[in-house]
Amino acid sequence: MFSVLKYYKNLEKHILQFIVAEFFLQLINAAFMAIMLIYMEKVGYEDHESASFVSFRFLGVLLFAFPLGLIIKGRKLKPIFYLSSILTPAAAFVILEAIDHQIDWLLYISLFLWGISFTGIQISALPYILRNAKPETHTEAITLSYSTWSVAGIISGGLIFGLKNLNPDLFDEKLILQIISGISFLCAVTVFSIKQKEIVPEITKSRFNLGEFDWPIIIKALVPTLIIAVGAGLTIPFIGLFFYKIHGLDSDQFAILSAFATAIVFGVVLFVPIIKERLGYKKAIPLTQLIAISALTILALTEIIDVWFAVYLAMAMYLIRQPLMNMAGPMTSDLVMKYVGEKNQEMMSALTAAVWSGSWFISSIIFQILRQVGLQYVYVFLITAGLYLFGVFMYYLLILDYEKKKK
Numbered sequence: 001m002f003s004v005l006k007y008y009k010n011l012e013k014h015i016l017q018f019i020v021a022e023f024f025l026q027l028i029n030a031a032f033m034a035i036m037l038i039y040m041e042k043v044g045y046e047d048h049e050s051a052s053f054v055s056f057r058f059l060g061v062l063l064f065a066f067p068l069g070l071i072i073k074g075r076k077l078k079p080i081f082y083l084s085s086i087l088t089p090a091a092a093f094v095i096l097e098a099i100d101h102q103i104d105w106l107l108y109i110s111l112f113l114w115g116i117s118f119t120g121i122q123i124s125a126l127p128y129i130l131r132n133a134k135p136e137t138h139t140e141a142i143t144l145s146y147s148t149w150s151v152a153g154i155i156s157g158g159l160i161f162g163l164k165n166l167n168p169d170l171f172d173e174k175l176i177l178q179i180i181s182g183i184s185f186l187c188a189v190t191v192f193s194i195k196q197k198e199i200v201p202e203i204t205k206s207r208f209n210l211g212e213f214d215w216p217i218i219i220k221a222l223v224p225t226l227i228i229a230v231g232a233g234l235t236i237p238f239i240g241l242f243f244y245k246i247h248g249l250d251s252d253q254f255a256i257l258s259a260f261a262t263a264i265v266f267g268v269v270l271f272v273p274i275i276k277e278r279l280g281y282k283k284a285i286p287l288t289q290l291i292a293i294s295a296l297t298i299l300a301l302t303e304i305i306d307v308w309f310a311v312y313l314a315m316a317m318y319l320i321r322q323p324l325m326n327m328a329g330p331m332t333s334d335l336v337m338k339y340v341g342e343k344n345q346e347m348m349s350a351l352t353a354a355v356w357s358g359s360w361f362i363s364s365i366i367f368q369i370l371r372q373v374g375l376q377y378v379y380v381f382l383i384t385a386g387l388y389l390f391g392v393f394m395y396y397l398l399i400l401d402y403e404k405k406k407k
Contacts, residue, residue, distance in 0.1 A: 014195075031180040080121065096174050123349055126337065131200070153259060157259020225355050231384040234381070235296070300380075
């Protein structure tokens with residue numbers, strides 16, 4: 001662990017402050033991803049109805065990401081951080097009230113606006129780090145930024161489990177999510193405390209001149225992300241519902257399982273710079289992903305395996321899948337940003353967010369349809385495994401092309 005920490009000791013203070021701000025915003029994301037759908041199920045929404053609402057969060061990002069990628073080129077990013085840090089927790093409070101009172105139109109609107117506000121800091125994170133961190137610390141900064149999701153998952157999962165077991169009558173899902181949303185306002189405090197002057201690259205052409213981007217390179221780099229994102233959208237937002245409906249895990253039980261999984265993710269992701277250094281992209285990315293896909297396949301099959309330990313097997317596979325699947329995130333982000341080159345990075349960051357959210361929007365609708373026609377979770381998750389497998393193969397081809405260009 002000490003040998004790992006030396007990779008992070010040279011990170012600048014303002015980069016660390018930004019990463020802490022990301023963490024506070026990710027608290028909402030992690031908590032809502034873990035138990036919001038379970039809360040909706042208890043209030044009276046069917047899982048296919050919940051999928052319809054959730055899709056609007058991703059629709060907001062899809063519509064906003066591409067224009068934002070053009071707007072931020074050659075501009076300061078801090079104003080976007082200020083807005084995101086205030087609007088995201090505020091929208092979260094509205095979402096909870098809309099669910100509680102089953103005001104469908106307000107839930108659609110608030111989830112849509114939540115998606116837009118959250119994506120402001122999400123899209124700007126990579127360009128901010130690449131502009132303002134030293135080149136030799138880029139991988140470490142990106143890795144730590146990526147790990148904020150894991151740390152937020154650990155803290156929020158622990159809070160959910162602790163509060164619900166402290167007093168289950170008082171601390172229901174709504175109150176717990178309200179408490180976490182309130183804590184997330186600390187993101188604004190942290191963002192406003194960053195005093196370091198922001199480095200803004202000069203823009204030589206119109207930021208709306210789409211012809212200046214290397215579109216063949218950008219599209220080629222986006223293809224693997226698109227395939228994996230479609231698969232992920234069929235599984236990740238609904239994994240809590242799978243454990244709740246198939247294996248009977250309540251919100252606090254799934255939250256602590258998720259917290260434990262993300263603790264492993266955080267510990268493993270810290271080793272990404274060492275793994276990348278020793279194995280290289282060509283071995284590290286496919287190897288971790290293939291093991292994760294195998295774990296997801298076994299997890300899916302626990303729905304139809306009639307054995308007493310099915311729930312424990314599902315939990316074990318979840319704990320294996322999470323860290324291994326997430327390990328590739330910082331490496332693929334680093335690879336893709338280097339592959340597309342400096343002038344395409346802001347656009348690539350925006351399009352990556354758009355692809356993820358657009359794919360999850362489409363996947364949420366597909367999930368809604370598949371569940372409405374009665375398709376079991378096992379087959380939905382196996383579709384994800386197949387898409388992951390194809391996506392990993394496409395990443396492998398991208399790595400080969402990157403290494404060829406580098407030579």
